[in-house]
Amino acid sequence: TDSEILLEFRESLANHSALSNWNASTSPCDGDKSNWMGVICVEGEIWGLQLEYMGLQGDVNVEILGALPRLRTLSLMNNNLQGSMFNVRKLGALKALYLSDNRFTGDIPDDAFKGMGSLKKLLLANNGFTGKIPSSLTMLPKLLMLRLEGNQFSGPIPDFKQTLKVASFANNRLEGPIPASLSHMGATMFSGNKNLCGKPLQACPTPMRMPKNHIFASSTPVDKISTPEILALILICVVLLLIIIPALVLLCLSPRNQNPQTSDSNEKKAVKSLEHGKLKFLKDDDESQRFDLQDLLRASAEVLGSGSFAASYKVVMVMYDETVVVKRHKQMNNEGKEDFDEHMRRLGRLSHQNLLPLKAYHYMRDEKLLVSKYIENGSLATLLHGKDQASLDWESRVKIIKGVARGLSYLHKELPTLILPHGNLKSSNVLLDDTFNPLLCDYGLTPMINQEQVHLFMTAYKSPEYALKGRISKKTDVWCLGILILELMTGKFPENYLNPNYDTQTSLATWVTEMVKDKKSNQVFDKQMLGTKDKRIGMMNLLKIGLNCCEEDLSVRPELKQVVQQIEQLDDEDEDQQFSSPICEVNKEVLTTSGSGLNMV
Numbered sequence: 339t340d341s342e343i344l345l346e347f348r349e350s351l352a353n354h355s356a357l358s359n360w361n362a363s364t365s366p367c368d369g370d371k372s373n374w375m376g377v378i379c380v381e382g383e384i385w386g387l388q389l390e391y392m393g394l395q396g397d398v399n400v401e402i403l404g405a406l407p408r409l410r411t412l413s414l415m416n417n418n419l420q421g422s423m424f425n426v427r428k429l430g431a432l433k434a435l436y437l438s439d440n441r442f443t444g445d446i447p448d449d450a451f452k453g454m455g456s457l458k459k460l461l462l463a464n465n466g467f468t469g470k471i472p473s474s475l476t477m478l479p480k481l482l483m484l485r486l487e488g489n490q491f492s493g494p495i496p497d498f499k500q501t502l503k504v505a506s507f508a509n510n511r512l513e514g515p516i517p518a519s520l521s522h523m524g525a526t527m528f529s530g531n532k533n534l535c536g537k538p539l540q541a542c543p544t545p546m547r548m549p550k551n552h553i554f555a556s557s558t559p560v561d562k563i564s565t566p567e568i569l570a571l572i573l574i575c576v577v578l579l580l581i582i583i584p585a586l587v588l589l590c591l592s593p594r595n596q597n598p599q600t601s602d603s604n605e606k607k608a609v610k611s612l613e614h615g616k617l618k619f620l621k622d623d624d625e626s627q628r629f630d631l632q633d634l635l636r637a638s639a640e641v642l643g644s645g646s647f648a649a650s651y652k653v654v655m656v657m658y659d660e661t662v663v664v665k666r667h668k669q670m671n672n673e674g675k676e677d678f679d680e681h682m683r684r685l686g687r688l689s690h691q692n693l694l695p696l697k698a699y700h701y702m703r704d705e706k707l708l709v710s711k712y713i714e715n716g717s718l719a720t721l722l723h724g725k726d727q728a729s730l731d732w733e734s735r736v737k738i739i740k741g742v743a744r745g746l747s748y749l750h751k752e753l754p755t756l757i758l759p760h761g762n763l764k765s766s767n768v769l770l771d772d773t774f775n776p777l778l779c780d781y782g783l784t785p786m787i788n789q790e791q792v793h794l795f796m797t798a799y800k801s802p803e804y805a806l807k808g809r810i811s812k813k814t815d816v817w818c819l820g821i822l823i824l825e826l827m828t829g830k831f832p833e834n835y836l837n838p839n840y841d842t843q844t845s846l847a848t849w850v851t852e853m854v855k856d857k858k859s860n861q862v863f864d865k866q867m868l869g870t871k872d873k874r875i876g877m878m879n880l881l882k883i884g885l886n887c888c889e890e891d892l893s894v895r896p897e898l899k900q901v902v903q904q905i906e907q908l909d910d911e912d913e914d915q916q917f918s919s920p921i922c923e924v925n926k927e928v929l930t931t932s933g934s935g936l937n938m939v
């Protein structure tokens with residue numbers, strides 16, 4: 339019977355007590371009414387299982403659910419399930435299969451989805467799946483939504499025949515050209531894959547332009563066809579350039595080519611072209627100016643990210659015992675050289691313990707290189723969502739958010755003329771030093787970015803006000819801070835980072851609001867968060883601050899100053915404190931009604 343099948347499924351969990359009201363004394367369905375938690379019933383039959391956020395553990399026997407004749411939807415998202423991919427074809431009639439945010443691992447057989455003619459939605463995001471993306475997915479006639487981000491899929495993206503409405507391949511190890519059928523998707527859907535190329539990302543490299551291990555290179559399969567001849571050709575070109583450029587410059591400077599009136603301007607031009615091959619350092623101390631552009635170009639480079647906003651490289655200069663990150667920006671041509679130089683000098687003058695200093699830059703007409711120190715510990719995004727995610731305790735999270743708030747507040751104070759003093763605040767732009775002190779990066783760049791493309795790259799432009807009214811304001815940085823807070827508290831990767839257009843439905847803030855409204859706030863917090871005992875009030879307050887920052891109505895959204903003050907007060911909250919602070923008001927009900935629910939965290 340259906341009950342027996344479900345009970346056998348529960349038995350295979352490492353913690354079968356999790357589904358406590360599943361027991362043989364009642365039937366799972368009475369008509370459309372469900373008696374067992376997470377079971378979706380239609381006319382007395384089991385149509386779906388929605389077992390999300392239930393702390394389910396172990397290598398569960400999913401295949402047994404194939405014996406439920408009417409099962410169409412199965413969601414096991416946001417649990418701790420592990421093991422390799424089960425034989426999905428045993429659940430061949432499924433329309434939707436959601437396995438995101440678990441700990442599934444291993445390769446998925448190429449024919450795993452063969453013949454699943456009804457499958458419309460498949461969510462496998464944020465697991466540990468490896469190997470190739472199964473090509474059987476490309477044959478599913480009804481597939482509309484496919485989310486594979488946050489795994490370790492490798493190799494090329496197969497050629498999807500369908501027109502997928504939603505698809506994400508971000509943060510895997512995919513490589514090679516993006517198939518034409520997916521080129522209409524946003525670039526963020528492919529970000530975090532070192533070696534993907536082609537529309538909507540940068541064009542795939544040609545062997546001539548891409549020598550190996552070089553910041554103008556990538557280790558795409560194209561490298562494999564590099565031959566000694568090509569390398570020799572490149573060498574010859576470089577040598578020729580080195581000879582020709584100075585020769586031309588000298589020619590221009592030569593007195594017989596000048597008349598007295600133009601001599602000054604020619605000289606300036608010559609100086610400029612000489613500078614052309616130089617890095618401009620932004621700090622005066624000699625210590626930071628030890629290497630030059632040629633050193634950077636010669637050193638071995640590792641790709642950190644190759645989104646359409648920037649291609650980022652970790653460059654190790656063994657000779658100088660220095661490791662830096664070089665970001666190549668192709669969409670930063672909004673200002674001419676003089677304004678660009680001035681803006682860089684302005685950013686270079688900033689100094690704060692929560693900002694990653696910009697070290698140097700190089701200006702070219704169509705491309706800009708920005709150089710900063712490499713931060714060993716990586717970003718908050720990697721820590722929260724990466725494959726080696728570490729559990730951050732409450733105290734560290736408070737430290738991080740305080741540092742972020744201080745850094746942001748400093749930017750707002752020092753760059754008052756910018757509408758968006760940061761503009762791109764998100765967890766991958768919060769780096770963490772070895773004491774978990776946060777360092778903001780990629781700040782203050784919005785005025786330099788090509789305006790017609792800025793909405794594709796900068797987090798601030800994914801805000802409700804930009805989507806609804808085409809406007810941004812200083813409070814837009816506050817919205818970014820809010821999403822970051824909610825991400826930090828829930829451990830969930832915000833959809834908002836991926837969607838170029840804000841959508842209330844999929845916003846992380848909407849999900850949190852609804853959970854809190856439904857008195858499920860105990861299920862909102864990141865299960866990986868340690869050290870939460872006696873911290874309920876602080877946690878709820880920070881959640882509320884985050885939600886306030888995400889307020890869609892700008893007149894209701896608080897000013898940054900106010901938010902920073904509230905964040906600074908976080909330390910002092912503990913169990914003894916009364917609900918006296920105004921930021922606790924909305925949470926009174928939740929805290930009192932959900933009672934000790936927060937202890938589940």
Ligand SMILES: Nc1ncnc2c1ncn2[C@@H]1O[C@H](COP(=O)(O)OP(=O)(O)OP(=O)(O)O)[C@@H](O)[C@H]1O
Nearest residue numbers: 642643645647648650663711712713716717766767
């Ligand atoms: N100075 C740095 N030290 C260490 N890691 C860095 C540094 N700068 C960037 N990173 C990391 O390198 C990766 C790529 O960065 P990059 O800025 O190219 O992309 P992103 O922040 O993921 O997205 P976007 O292109 O939209 O800014 C990210 O994981 C980022 O956290």
